[in-house]
Amino acid sequence: MPFLPVNKSEMLLRGWDRPDFVYVSGDAYVDHPSFGHAIITRMLESRGYKVGMLAQPDWKNIKAFKEFGRPRLGFLVSSGNIDSMVNAYTAARRPRSRDVYSPGGKTGLRPNRADIVYTNCIRQAYKNIPVILGGVEASLRRLAHYDYWSDKVRASILADSGADLLLFGMGERSIIELADALDAGIPIRDITYINGSAYIADSLENVYDYEIIESFEEVRENKRAYASAFMKQYVQQNPQGKRLVQKHGGEWVVCNPPQEALSREEMDSTYALPFERTYHPMYERDGGVPAIEEVKYSITSSRGCFGGCNFCALTFHQGRKVVSRSHASILEEARLIIGDKDFKGYIHDVGGPTANFRSPSCSRQEKDAPCPHKQCLFPAPCKNLKAEHSDYIELLSKLRNLPGVKKVFVRSGIRFDYVLADKKDGTRFMNELCKYHVSGQLKVAPEHVAPGALEAMGKPEHKIYEKFREKFYEINEKLGKEQYLVPYLMSSHPGCTLKDAIQLAEYLRDINHMPEQVQDFYPTPGTVSTCMFYTGLDPYTLKPVYVAKTPEEKAMQRALLQYYEPKNTPRVRKALQLAHREDLIPLLCGGRGAGKSAGTRPCSAARPQPAGGVQRHGGSTNGARTAGRPDKGAGTWRQAGERKNSGRKNLKKR
Numbered sequence: 203m204p205f206l207p208v209n210k211s212e213m214l215l216r217g218w219d220r221p222d223f224v225y226v227s228g229d230a231y232v233d234h235p236s237f238g239h240a241i242i243t244r245m246l247e248s249r250g251y252k253v254g255m256l257a258q259p260d261w262k263n264i265k266a267f268k269e270f271g272r273p274r275l276g277f278l279v280s281s282g283n284i285d286s287m288v289n290a291y292t293a294a295r296r297p298r299s300r301d302v303y304s305p306g307g308k309t310g311l312r313p314n315r316a317d318i319v320y321t322n323c324i325r326q327a328y329k330n331i332p333v334i335l336g337g338v339e340a341s342l343r344r345l346a347h348y349d350y351w352s353d354k355v356r357a358s359i360l361a362d363s364g365a366d367l368l369l370f371g372m373g374e375r376s377i378i379e380l381a382d383a384l385d386a387g388i389p390i391r392d393i394t395y396i397n398g399s400a401y402i403a404d405s406l407e408n409v410y411d412y413e414i415i416e417s418f419e420e421v422r423e424n425k426r427a428y429a430s431a432f433m434k435q436y437v438q439q440n441p442q443g444k445r446l447v448q449k450h451g452g453e454w455v456v457c458n459p460p461q462e463a464l465s466r467e468e469m470d471s472t473y474a475l476p477f478e479r480t481y482h483p484m485y486e487r488d489g490g491v492p493a494i495e496e497v498k499y500s501i502t503s504s505r506g507c508f509g510g511c512n513f514c515a516l517t518f519h520q521g522r523k524v525v526s527r528s529h530a531s532i533l534e535e536a537r538l539i540i541g542d543k544d545f546k547g548y549i550h551d552v553g554g555p556t557a558n559f560r561s562p563s564c565s566r567q568e569k570d571a572p573c574p575h576k577q578c579l580f581p582a583p584c585k586n587l588k589a590e591h592s593d594y595i596e597l598l599s600k601l602r603n604l605p606g607v608k609k610v611f612v613r614s615g616i617r618f619d620y621v622l623a624d625k626k627d628g629t630r631f632m633n634e635l636c637k638y639h640v641s642g643q644l645k646v647a648p649e650h651v652a653p654g655a656l657e658a659m660g661k662p663e664h665k666i667y668e669k670f671r672e673k674f675y676e677i678n679e680k681l682g683k684e685q686y687l688v689p690y691l692m693s694s695h696p697g698c699t700l701k702d703a704i705q706l707a708e709y710l711r712d713i714n715h716m717p718e719q720v721q722d723f724y725p726t727p728g729t730v731s732t733c734m735f736y737t738g739l740d741p742y743t744l745k746p747v748y749v750a751k752t753p754e755e756k757a758m759q760r761a762l763l764q765y766y767e768p769k770n771t772p773r774v775r776k777a778l779q780l781a782h783r784e785d786l787i788p789l790l791c792g793g794r795g796a797g798k799s800a801g802t803r804p805c806s807a808a809r810p811q812p813a814g815g816v817q818r819h820g821g822s823t824n825g826a827r828t829a830g831r832p833d834k835g836a837g838t839w840r841q842a843g844e845r846k847n848s849g850r851k852n853l854k855k856r
Contacts, residue, residue: 203476205233206243206255208484210269213254221254222246223381224273226320228289228312229282229303229493230485231257233478236497238283238337238373244475245374251275251381257482258304258311261319267327275384276332277324278377279365281316281339283493285726287351290314293724294753295351305481306488314351317343321363332390333365334380341370341519342728344400344457345435345448346418348428348736350725355422355736358448358455360402366390368400371460371519372505374472397441398461403454406447412456413438417449425737426744432733433741439517440571463506463525470531473502479538496550499539500613503532503597504554508563509617510577511649512660512730513695513723516555522572526560529597533604540606547607552598553614558621558631560593579619580660589624591631602638612639618646618670619662629673636677640685644674647690650698651709658697658734658747689715693759694750695723696734700758700781707762707774707790720763722756765790 207213208231213221223246227239234240243253254273259266282289282303289312292298300307313319317339324333343359360368367390369376376398383393394401394408403409413434421428431448438444439460446457464472480498481491504526507516532552539545551557562568563578564586578584602610612635621628635644648667650656656663671687678685691710693703710717725732734740734747750756758780761773771791778786 203244203478205231205478205482206247206253207270208255208257208482210271213270216252218252220271221252221273222275222385223251223278224254224256224270225278225280226256226259226267226324227280227282228258228286228316228320230305230311230491231255231482232480232491232494233482234480234494234497235473235475235477235502236283236500237493239280240477241472241475242278242280242336242373242377244477245377245472246381248475249378249381251385259320259323261313261323264323264326267320267323272328272331275381276334276366276390279317279320279324279333279335279340280337281320282312282337285339285342286312286314286316287349288724288726291351293722300492302492305485305491307492308488315362317359317365318363321365325364332367332384333363334367334369334390335359335363335365336369336373336377338515338519340368342515342726344368344370345415345446345455346421346431346450347727348725348732349727350732350735355418355428357418357450358400360400360455361418361450361453366401367393369396369398370400370457371398371521372464373398373461374464374468375461394456395458397458400455400457402450403447403456404452406454406456409445409447409454409456412445412447415446415448418451418455419449426739429733429737429739429741429744432730436517436730436741437574440521440523440574442571443574460521463521463523466525466528469505469525469527473527473531473535479542499542499545499549500551501532501535501539501549502554503527503552503557504560507555507559508567508572508578509556509559509620510580510660511647512658512734513692513732515726515728518728520555522563522578523567524554524559524562526554526593529600532597533600536601536604536607540604545606547609549601549607549610551611551613552601553612555614556617556620557612557614558591558594558616560597561588561590564588577660579617579623580662581657582662583619583623587623589620589628591621591624591627595627595631595634598634598639609641610639611641613645615645615647618648619666622666622670622673629677632673632677633681636674636683636685637681642684643686643688645688645690646670649690649692650695650702650706652698652702652705654748655695655698655702655706658740659692659695659731691717691720691763693720693722693763694756696731696738696747696749698750698759699748700750700755700777701783703759703762704777704781704783704786704790707765708786710763711765711790716766717763720760722760762790 225239225243246253254270301309304311317335321333340359345358346355349356376396379396415434416427416431421431435446438446441460441462443459448455481494485491504524506520506524508522578587598610649659649661651664674687725735735749738746738749740747758773758777761770762777764770765774775787775791
């Protein structure tokens with residue numbers, strides 16, 4: 203199917219005098235199902251609506267927003283696949299040097315706070331035209347929220363932008379309801395009934411079944427009120443929840459319950475839409491759009507996640523209920539990938555927010571919504587959890603046996619505690635994973651080792667990761683494979699003290715892992731951890747939580763994860779002195795030779811590959827990420843990776 207028109211000339215070639223909708227995107231135009239704008243526009247097209255794509259318009263020139271003329275029904279606005287501020291700035295609030303969602307990786311092609319800027323431009327271009335916000339930036343900012351980049355609480359993005367309506371979450375069903383309502387002549391001010399939408403009301407006279415949360419003014423001035431309001435929002439984040447209303451001055455922001463998750467049949471039909479599966483040809487002169495590289499030969503098999511990590515915003519966007527595509531749908535997409543002229547035989551990923559989640563966590567989730575006050579995996583797997591991998595094992599087997607496929611990788615991450623919880627097929631899954639779907643490294647996310655930090659993160663106890671690690675190396679030894687675990691780790695998360703960071707540094711030394719890419723916790727809207735960061739309170743209990751906020755302490759925690767780098771020695775030394783752990787100075791200071799004086803074998807230099815990848819539609823970018831590849835010259839494969847007897851037992855001896 204041809205790309206959607208990107209300018210007036212292409213629109214006229216289709217015989218249109220004007221489009222029904224103009225979609226304004228902060229990303230370059232990539233017609234691939236990993237991009238939200240591609241799914242929404244193709245969905246509208248499938249229902250007969252004419253859509254013009256205005257990708258990365260020049261916000262300094264109002265004429266750019268008049269490219270297609272006045273659309274018949276309205277403008278749809280999204281900052282892109284990720285929040286525009288996350289896209290533009292690092293956790294240290296420094297400008298990023300590259301934007302993978304822009305042609306040639308160029309920066310500066312989208313404004314900060316893109317949803318607000320684009321809406322203001324549209325308002326200047328056309329009076330009284332419906333403007334509807336969608337995507338991750340809008341979803342996570344639909345109510346008053348802490349904004350890390352300005353270090354203050356901001357109002358709902360609806361109030362800040364002046365848009366008419368906001369669609370949050372995965373919007374396939376919502377966008378069609380909206381389009382059909384506008385097409386029927388219903389004024390935008392009267393479209394207040396769509397689940398998965400938020401709007402501004404002058405009064406609550408016509409609003410029903412709602413819960414009032416603390417006002418914007420209250421949460422801006424009182425951190426305890428902020429934590430309380432956040433928790434109410436978190437609890438009601440399911441289709442059976444109540445409407446939430448929050449006063450902003452003399453108006454009310456009304457947030458309807460989320461949409462029900464798509465059925466398997468709806469998921470299949472969404473991914474069967476006629477995508478071009480690449481970037482628009484107009485970007486060839488710039489070398490294309492880098493973001494496609496990671497996802498072009500990857501397959502989204504599921505949505506939703508019941509993992510419950512506190513630093514992840516997925517709960518507020520995709521929800522906790524897991525819905526997966528059928529094998530037939532996934533195999534059909536795989537055949538499309540195989541038919542691509544540049545395909546070399548490698549499917550890069552088959553997964554979702556969590557690759558090994560293919561079904562709801564329990565029978566309650568299958569019929570209803572997730573428990574509002576309980577987690578499925580934290581602090582331990584729920585007794586009602588139905589951990590199973592047989593379906594995923596079968597799917598991966600079918601994919602790797604397709605003609606033309608050399609290897610199928612699993613790169614979107616697995617929950618190791620969920621694997622261990624599957625007493626029937628967990629070991630079989632690990633065998634299949636190690637034998638067929640890992641190429642040297644398996645990235646997993648223990649995030650930390652200290653109990654306090656793990657509890658604040660909503661992650662399982664460290665002993666669970668140790669159990670998984672043992673099993674991983676045991677299986678690889680039996681298979682005769684030299685493969686390593688690469689732990690994703692995080693510095694400066696709320697709840698992590700300097701002593702906790704030192705404990706993590708000791709652990710890294712003991713397992714001989716040298717992460718090269720390290721990032722502090724990144725406070726983004728819509729996460730429990732960000733609420734902790736701003737308020738200093740655990741929103742579940744309203745008890746105080748330690749937060750490392752000063753640049754110096756953050757730098758020390760980050761340096762401890764890279765204690766082996768000579769440039770970090772002054773900060774590591776200072777951290778050890780502040781924590782009264784001078785006994786560790788000979789072990790953690792002195793660069794890559796640290797530990798020699800204590801009679802321990804020095805760690806070999808790691809040469810990591812870049813961590814992470816391209817964020818999937820609706821995914822999150824929270825948290826620090828580390829990657830490392832043990833040096834094969836360090837000894838045996840076990841010594842080069844993570845030594846069998848390392849971990850907390852060793853840490854306690856010191």
